Amino acid sequence: MEKPPSNITILVIDDNPTNLEILDYTLSVAGYKVQTEEKGENVIQQIHFSLPDLILLDVLLPDVNGFELCQRLKSDPITESIPIIFMTALVDTVDKVKGLHLGAVDYITKPFQKEELLARVQTHLHLRQLSKTLEIKNQQLTELTEDLENRVAERTAELKQALDKEKELNQLKSRFITMASHEFRTPLAIISSSSGILQEFSDRISEERKQEHLQTIQHTIKHITQILDDVLMINRVETDKIELRLESADIIDFCRRLQSEVAASNKQYTINFSVDLGEEIIANSLLIQFDKKLLRQILANLLDNAVKYSPNHNLVNFSLSKADDKIIFKISDYGIGIPQADQDKLFESFHQASNVGNIAGTGLGLSIVKKCNCSHSPTKKELGSNRDR
Template sequence: MKSRFITMASHEFRTPLAIISSSSGILQNFSDRLSEERKQEHLQTVQNTIKHITQLLDDVLMINRAEAQKVEFNPAPLNIIPFCRQLKEEIETTSSKHKIDFSWNLDGQIADTSVIVQIDKKLLQQILTNILTNAIKYSPDHNLINFSLTIENEKLIFTISDSGIGIPEADQMNLFESFHRGSNVGTISGTGLGLAIVKKCLDLHKGEITFNSQLGQGTRFIVSIPCVRC
C-alpha cells in the first residue's frame, strides 16, 4: 500500500511542478520579449498550479490520517445554509466555465431561514468540496452543476448532479477505494483519493453516500448525514 501510495503521489506532483518550472523559466528568461498579457497568463498558470498542488497535499495528508485512524471528529453548531452558499461561491471561483446552482428545501420550507445543525464543519467541507470539484472536473463540456439540500427524517441530504462523462459500470464497485479512477478519465488529472476521503469522512458522521451514473450522461451523488438541530 505504502509503495503504491508513494508512486502515485510522486507521479501526480511531477506534472504540476514541471508546469510551474516551465512558466517561471519563461518569465525569467524571456520577460523582455513577452507582452503584458502573456506575462499575466504565465503568472496565472503558476498560481493555479500552486493551488492544485496544495489540494494534492491536502488529499495526501488527509488520506494518511484517515488510514491511521487519526482524523478527529469535532461536531459543533453550524448554520448550514450560509455554509453551503459560501462553499458554492468559493468553488465557482476555481472554474470560469462552470456554475453551481444551489437550492434547498428544509422541512418543506424554501425561505431563507436560519438552520443550525450539530456537525463537523471541516469534515463536511471535505465531503462536499470533493464531490463538487469532481462534478466540475468531469463535466468539461457542461457548465451547470446542481447542488441541493433537504432535511428528511432527521437527516441532512445533499444531492450533487452533473451532466459529465459518467462512470463506467465496471468502475462503479471500486469507486470509493483509494487510488481508484474511472477508466474513461483520459488525461484529466487526479489521484483517485477524493471519493475515498469522502467515504472516510462520512463514516465518522455515520453518514451514507449513494450514486447513479450513466456513461456520457452524468452522475448524481446523494449524501445523507444524521442531523441534530440546535
C-alpha cells in the first residue's frame, strides 16, 4: 500500500476508549496524524479550529448520535466537503442507507479489520484529493474562460471602435469631397478668368486693372491655401501627428501682429484688441511658453470666422486676459448667430449651420480649434458668438 503523506489528519469520534486507542495506534503507525474525540458537541464547537481531512464517526454517541452529527457537519459550508466514514456494529441495511443519504461516503463495521480500515481510509482520502484537484482545475478553467470572455469583449469593443472610426472617416471623406468640389470650383474659376484676361487682353487693359487681376489671383490662391492647411491640420489632429513645439515669446506682441494681419486682409472691419493682464505686464510685454504655429492656427480661425459671419457688422472684439493662472483669449462678434438645432454639431468637421446662406466656408474652423485645444494647446480659449456654422 502506498505510504500516505504525514500531513493528513484524521478525526476519530467514538465514545469507547478502547476503540479510540486501537484506531489511534493503527492510523498513526500508517503515517496519519490522528485526533480523537468522545462527544459530538465538542466536535461541533472545535472543528473549525482544526479541520481534518477525513472523519471516522461512530453511530452511537452519548450526547449527539452519529446521524445528527453527520447532518450538521454536512450542512456547514466549512465542513461539508470532509468525507465521513461511519463506524458501527450494526448490520441493519436501513441504518447504512440512512447514513449514506445524510452524506457519509462509507461504512466500517466493528470489530475493525486493519487492512480493510486502511484501504477504505486511503481510498476516500485519494478520492477527496482528486476532488480538490478537480475543483482547482474547474476554478482555473472558470478564470481562464472569464479571461477569454473579457479579452473577446475587449477585442470586440476595439473592433467596433475601429469600424466606427472607419465609418466616421468615410463620412468625413465624403463630406470633404462635397466641400472641395464646392469650395475649390469658384476660386479656381476666378483664377482661370483673371489669368485668361491677363493673357488675352494684356495689351488692351490699364496697368491698374492688371494689378487688380493679379491681386485677385493672389487673394484667391491664399484662400485655397488656407483651405488646404485646414484640411491637413484636421488630418494631423485625427492621426495624433501634431507635436507641441513650445518656445518663449511675447504673447501680447504675438496677438497684436495677428490682429494686424487679419485687419489688413479685411479692411472694412475693425478688429478691436485689448489687454487686461494686471500687474504682470512690464513695458506692455508678457513672455510665456507657447506653440506659435498652433496658437496662430487656432486664433486665426476664430478671428476669420468672426469676420466672415458678421456681414452686417464691422466690429470684432479680441481680448487677452488672465484668470486662475490661465491665459484667456476671448473673441466676440455681432454676427448671425447659431441656430439651436445646429449647436450639437458645432464642432463636427465640414459642418455648416443652416443659416449661413451664401457665405462661403469649409466647416472646419471650430473643429480645428476644438481638436487642437483638446489635444495639445496649453492655453484656454473662451469663445464668443463666433463659430463655424
